[in-house]
Amino acid sequence: MRLRDMVKISSIPVLVASLCCLSPIILVLLGVSTVGFAASLADTFYGEYRWYFRGAGMFTLVVALIMYFRKKDICTLDQVRRRRNEIINIAALTFIIGVLGYFFFLYVVVHFIGVGLMIWE
Numbered sequence: 001m002r003l004r005d006m007v008k009i010s011s012i013p014v015l016v017a018s019l020c021c022l023s024p025i026i027l028v029l030l031g032v033s034t035v036g037f038a039a040s041l042a043d044t045f046y047g048e049y050r051w052y053f054r055g056a057g058m059f060t061l062v063v064a065l066i067m068y069f070r071k072k073d074i075c076t077l078d079q080v081r082r083r084r085n086e087i088i089n090i091a092a093l094t095f096i097i098g099v100l101g102y103f104f105f106l107y108v109v110v111h112f113i114g115v116g117l118m119i120w121e
């Protein structure tokens with residue numbers, strides 16, 4: 001498996017986990033929300049519900065890995081036993097890439113977009 005494939009697998013889960021702070025930005029950019037409401041919504045989502053978003057991102061990552069392994073014809077427990085080292089390595093590396101991508105995307109990219117839109121300081 002190439003690094004590009006691992007980044008593809010973990011990109012949607014990173015977006016799902018980052019929706020706590022990304023959704024207020026999207027609402028402001030679409031013109032549906034005011035900056036004040038978006039700031040309040042971001043505080044609520046990140047303060048009270050951030051672990052729900054992170055859990056949803058983790059669930060999405062697990063589903064993406066299952067879909068990837070199904071596409072690679074690893075469908076039975078016997079196939080899983082035979083290729084367990086490969087599965088463990090791919091899952092661990094994808095998890096690490098997902099966590100690093102989450103931290104970079106949420107705490108760098110989304111933060112600077114939010115500061116640029118004056119949603120938070």
